Amino acid sequence: MCVKSKHTLNRQILALSVPAVIATVTTPLLGLMDTAFTGHMGGAVYLAGIALGGNLFNMLYWLFGFLRMGTSGLTAQAVGARDVRRQWITLYRALAVAFIAGLVIILLQWPLSWLYRSITLPEPGAWSEAELYFRILVWGAPATLATTAMSGWFVGMQSSKRAMWMSVAIDVANIAMSALLVIGLGMKVPGVAVGTLVAQWTGFAVALLLAFRMGHIPPVRIGDILEPVELRRFMTVNRDIFLRTLCMIAVTLWFTRAGASGGTVTLAANALLMQLFILFSYVMDGLAYAGEALAGKCAGARDRYGFRLTVAALMRWGAVVALLFTVVYFLCGQTIMSLLSDDAGVRAAAADYLPWAVAIPFCGFAAFTWDGIFIGATATRRMLAAMAVSAVVYFAVYFTLRHILGNHALWLAFVAFLLARSLSMTAMSRRII
Secondary structure: OOOOOHHHHHHHHHHHHHHHHHHHHHHHHHHHHHHHHHHOOOOHHHHHHHHHHHHHHHHHHHHOOHHHHHHHHHHHHHHHOOOHHHHHHHHHHHHHHHHHHHHHHHHOHHHHHHHHHHHHOOOHHHHHHHHHHHHHHHHHHHHHHHHHHHHHHHHHOOOHHHHHHHHHHHHHHHHHHHHHHHHHOOOOHHHHHHHHHHHHHHHHHHHHHHHOOOOOOOOOOHHHHOOHHHHHHHHHHHHHHHHHHHHHHHHHHHHHHHHHOOOHHHHHHHHHHHHHHHHHHHHHHHHHHHHHHHHHHHHHHOOHHHHHHHHHHHHHHHHHHHHHHHHHHHHHHHHHHHHHOOOHHHHHHHHHHHHHHHHHHHHHHHHHHHHHHHHHOOOHHHHHHHHHHHHHHHHHHHHHHHHHHOHHHHHHHHHHHHHHHHHHHHHOOOOOO
């Protein structure tokens, strides 16, 4: 059995999720640091520019989110089946895809930025800063995608501590370099971008070191990586996650476009509030990573009883996390806004929409928890179906109410999207393994 008792299961969840939370929370903390640096540069245009550039990278990297999710689920199942060679072959496949995809992003940087600008239609000043940020940071794409794959592999290997140390290295390098370049040398947006770029490649170097210190590495040939049956399974799982991510990108892209249509202040206010969602989502992802590792291990061992115990325990922990975030955002939301920006107009606009951010944790915690469970079980087709239904709900709510509620309709649609994901995935969760 992959689960010996409820007490042991809770300890396993904590052992996996706490380091994973620390690892995953570094990503929104990097966003928060970039936002905090630019929020005190003396104008909303810098904050709006970083928001635009950051959203472009978020969408590009989300598009390749299967590098983490697919790698985690397949690796965890290999651990459950005690197949060491398959564990390493999964990593090599993921890294090959990561570097190819990163190089493609670099080669296509001009058409990608043109397409993004054409869709979001930002004001010229904000776009100028966003484009400068993008041109510098795009050179970190191969490193970012490779560390994404390695993060999933570490989690699948039941070693989220290694993912944590990789992320800590990225965090420390980013804060140190950005502080030096922005505060010390006054480089503004280019300083933020260069600091993050250095951190991305530092993180990849640390990840390689951590991986190759894990013990015996079995010999693997190119033919093993390209073995047709396993390669087809790898691509099928990742195809479903890729299409699911396209739905998520459509929602996020429209959120940015609709916010930009309200002007720079509205765009900047939405960017501040979105940091609250991103912070919650990455903390929940830390819990979901535990679900990927434990559910995948149970699926690999074909242990249905242990799988059911894992699901119940994860949902209890998810509800506790949601309650904590709801209380913090309700009591301290406006204080957090003032820490992120000293622009009074942006803070006032953000305060109007803050109740929507407070509603996010309870509407979305089940969706994030199910994500980890579905990924571990490689039930990716159901994940895709749930995301597609939820995207339809999002656009239906927004286009029905946008002329009545304005930007409030955008936030209502986003909250409805999260709730639809939670409910639809719950409905699709029967007999996953």
